[in-house]
Amino acid sequence: MKYIDEYHREADAQKFIAAIQRVVTRPWAIMEICGGQTHTLIKFGIDRLLPQQVTLVHGPGCPVCVTPLELIDRAIAIARRPEVIFTSFGDMLRVPGSRDDLLSVKARGGDVRMVYSPLDAVKLAQKNPERQVVFFAVGFETTAPGNAMAVWQAKQLGLQNFSILTSHVLVPPAMEAILGSPSNRVQGFLAAGHVCTVMGYWEYEPIATKYRVPIVVTGFEPLDLLQGIYMMLQQLEAGRAQVENQYTRAVKRAGNVPAQKLIAQVFEVTDRKWRGIGEIPRSGYRLREEFAAFDAEKRFDVGSLTAQESPLCIAGQILQGLKKPRDCSAFGTKCTPEHPLGAPMVSSEGACAAYFSYGRA
Amino acid sequence: MADGIAEGQGGKKAGEQLAMGLQCPIPISEYPHITLAHGGGGRLTQMLIEKMFVPSFANPALQTLHDGAILDAPSVHLAFSTDSFVVHPIFFPGGDIGSLAVHGTVNDLAMCGARPLALSSALILEEGLPMQDLWRVIQSMQNAARAVGVPIVTGDTKVVDRGKGDGVFINTAGIGVISPNIRVAPTRAQPGDVVLINGAIAVHGIAIMSVREGLEFETALQSDSAPLHDIVARVLDVAGERVHVLRDPTRGGLASTLNEIAASAKVGIRLNEAQIPLDDAVRGACEILGLDPLYVANEGKFLAIVARESAEQVLAAMRAHPLGKAAAIIGEVVAEHPGKVYLRSRIGGMRVVDMLSGEQLPRIC
Numbered sequence: 001m002k003y004i005d006e007y008h009r010e011a012d013a014q015k016f017i018a019a020i021q022r023v024v025t026r027p028w029a030i031m032e033i034c035g036g037q038t039h040t041l042i043k044f045g046i047d048r049l050l051p052q053q054v055t056l057v058h059g060p061g062c063p064v065c066v067t068p069l070e071l072i073d074r075a076i077a078i079a080r081r082p083e084v085i086f087t088s089f090g091d092m093l094r095v096p097g098s099r100d101d102l103l104s105v106k107a108r109g110g111d112v113r114m115v116y117s118p119l120d121a122v123k124l125a126q127k128n129p130e131r132q133v134v135f136f137a138v139g140f141e142t143t144a145p146g147n148a149m150a151v152w153q154a155k156q157l158g159l160q161n162f163s164i165l166t167s168h169v170l171v172p173p174a175m176e177a178i179l180g181s182p183s184n185r186v187q188g189f190l191a192a193g194h195v196c197t198v199m200g201y202w203e204y205e206p207i208a209t210k211y212r213v214p215i216v217v218t219g220f221e222p223l224d225l226l227q228g229i230y231m232m233l234q235q236l237e238a239g240r241a242q243v244e245n246q247y248t249r250a251v252k253r254a255g256n257v258p259a260q261k262l263i264a265q266v267f268e269v270t271d272r273k274w275r276g277i278g279e280i281p282r283s284g285y286r287l288r289e290e291f292a293a294f295d296a297e298k299r300f301d302v303g304s305l306t307a308q309e310s311p312l313c314i315a316g317q318i319l320q321g322l323k324k325p326r327d328c329s330a331f332g333t334k335c336t337p338e339h340p341l342g343a344p345m346v347s348s349e350g351a352c353a354a355y356f357s358y359g360r361a
Numbered sequence: 362m363a364d365g366i367a368e369g370q371g372g373k374k375a376g377e378q379l380a381m382g383l384q385c386p387i388p389i390s391e392y393p394h395i396t397l398a399h400g401g402g403g404r405l406t407q408m409l410i411e412k413m414f415v416p417s418f419a420n421p422a423l424q425t426l427h428d429g430a431i432l433d434a435p436s437v438h439l440a441f442s443t444d445s446f447v448v449h450p451i452f453f454p455g456g457d458i459g460s461l462a463v464h465g466t467v468n469d470l471a472m473c474g475a476r477p478l479a480l481s482s483a484l485i486l487e488e489g490l491p492m493q494d495l496w497r498v499i500q501s502m503q504n505a506a507r508a509v510g511v512p513i514v515t516g517d518t519k520v521v522d523r524g525k526g527d528g529v530f531i532n533t534a535g536i537g538v539i540s541p542n543i544r545v546a547p548t549r550a551q552p553g554d555v556v557l558i559n560g561a562i563a564v565h566g567i568a569i570m571s572v573r574e575g576l577e578f579e580t581a582l583q584s585d586s587a588p589l590h591d592i593v594a595r596v597l598d599v600a601g602e603r604v605h606v607l608r609d610p611t612r613g614g615l616a617s618t619l620n621e622i623a624a625s626a627k628v629g630i631r632l633n634e635a636q637i638p639l640d641d642a643v644r645g646a647c648e649i650l651g652l653d654p655l656y657v658a659n660e661g662k663f664l665a666i667v668a669r670e671s672a673e674q675v676l677a678a679m680r681a682h683p684l685g686k687a688a689a690i691i692g693e694v695v696a697e698h699p700g701k702v703y704l705r706s707r708i709g710g711m712r713v714v715d716m717l718s719g720e721q722l723p724r725i726c
Contacts (some may be wrong), residue, residue: 045710090722359713
């Protein structure tokens with residue numbers, strides 16, 4: 001298959017692995033930001049093909065994992081209302097809130113629907129003028145343009161029955177939070193290719209300079225990751241700290257400028273709480289004042305709901321790369337994909353779920 | 362009364378017309394939809410049975426309209442299986458709930474190494490179901506049963522209130538005969554055996570998904586639902602008792618079925634990802650939706666675990682059959698890691714292939 005098979009060839013993978021073995025002289029800890037990358041690394045067994053000196057630590061780039069527990073409780077409170085059609089991407093439906101998840105709200109009669117695009121939710125609102133349609137707008141910069149477009153369209157259409165429950169988060173502030181922590185062990189970042197498709201990579205340049213840390217924008221196929229790791233190790237071994245782009249077939253330095261303009265029109269930067277990590281200043285988006293009518297938290301008055309995390313879960317340390325899933329006493333025992341205690345076990349992109357499903361227990 | 366009815370009560374000529382699916386014999390003008398009374402056991406129920414079901418499924422065992430069918434069974438091993446069908450939508454690219462309900466139970470029997478002898482059919486209809494839809498489903502069941510050469514000998518019909526069903530649910534059960542030299546069971550997988558499949562995986566699941574509400578995407582994909590009794594008979598002809606396990610990897614896909622086999626035989630299974638047949642259209646859809654084809658449902662596909670010395674013969678027998686042109690050897694049974702399935706990825710890394718937890722849900726990004 002074109003554009004897939006080229007990045008799955010075993011002979012090419014072996015060449016990169018040999019090249020990585022030649023370049024490595026010392027132990028290094030590299031963080032892949034994105035959960036999709038964690039998934040590929042484990043699914044294709046790349047972590048087991050690399051030399052022992054290379055440690056991959058798994059980053060916070062899983063939108064399901066970092067969405068705060070209370071936001072899920074708020075989603076559930078809204079979805080229970082009889083007038084509401086609650087729409088969401090598939091993998092948010094199974095994330096447990098304090099007591100419940102959205103799938104069980106659906107099982108008890110709530111109108112919860114999986115959609116593939118926030119624009120489908122806008123269409124639902126047009127088709128069902130007597131119902132309130134809410135879209136669960138979570139994610140990183142990657143999903144922000146789609147969500148911004150949905151709100152913008154709803155405003156153009158004059159829809160009174162569409163709103164979003166939003167908790168958008170941003171990558172660069174999270175990287176700075178990790179680098180600024182006294183217990184940080186990350187020496188280089190594989191930046192998330194999809195995020196950079198939208199945002200470009202110019203905003204990483206000051207981070208590379210300030211913290212003297214190499215950053216390689218990396219794609220998601222096995223050969224992308226192997227090449228990204230190879231480029232990273234070349235920088236680390238040579239003592240360089242630059243922003244490089246492995247994912248050239250999708251990412252430009254400036255990113256997708258029209259998408260960025262649309263985001264800026266609808267959203268503004270705000271402080272955000274990250275599940276497991278806590279509040280990071282200026283690390284997310286909220287709707288601008290002129291779009292406040294589309295804010296589901298205000299429309300349904302659920303903003304005051306708060307929630308308490310399981311004391312056993314060490315998601316925060318895992319999301320910051322301080323611990324591996326198997327360092328957790330609940331991993332695979334009290335916490336499994338059927339009964340997750342924390343979000344990294346729920347999402348298929350979560351590090352704990354990847355370790356569990358692919359036998360890294 | 363419509364012409365179709367008058368002819369439906371007639372002899373052979375009407376039967377032929379019905380079998381060709383030309384016209385629904387229930388007077389649509391009078392009953393364009395299923396009503397609760399169609400399941401009430403009274404006149405309308407009788408009308409469905411006499412006008413629609415009996416002429417469609419016509420066979421001696423059914424003709425008596427007794428509470429059950431009385432069958433002559435040869436004194437051999439019997440296989441007995443049942444399956445319920447709730448697929449949505451009921452008509453999908455490449456098939457419908459009727460053909461699926463016949464193929465599903467025929468295939469469950471085939472996976473026991475059995476030749477299907479007779480089927481039952483129980484319908485749960487939702488009030489308001491268009492009579493024409495029921496007619497299409499019944500004709501599809503009969504066409505599928507006739508192609509297999511298995512009669513539908515007994516049945517039941519219930520109607521539930523509107524909103525309490527989803528158009529039509531079908532349960533079929535079937536009885537099959539197993540030849541004396543056949544011993545097929547999941548527990549018989551043993552180290553050294555070879556794992557084969559008769560073609561590309563995940564086609565049915567993706568074809569169904571492509572027409573679900575809210576998820577329509579354009580694809581030429583058709584469900585590969587098909588009866589497997591014939592290709593299985595060919596495999597058993599060439600390898601006999603050296604065929605150790607037969608399974609159709611329906612819900613939960615290839616990964617879940619192989620995990621079940623590994624657990625029940627207490628053996629390990631190793632797959633080679635590069636050898637698993639996968640169509641480009643299916644692979645593309647899985648990439649876009651973030652689904653793993655190893656966990657997507659199949660129809661018309663089966664796994665054969667056979668003694669190594671018979672593997673090439675079985676592969677050749679599969680490939681010689683229209684339902685096995687893309688057959689492949691995809692893995693082997695090993696003594697190591699009992700109960701676990703490992704996969705060698707396309708780039709050479711190893712990982713565990715686990716059972717699926719819950720439903721596979723598409724990812725955010």
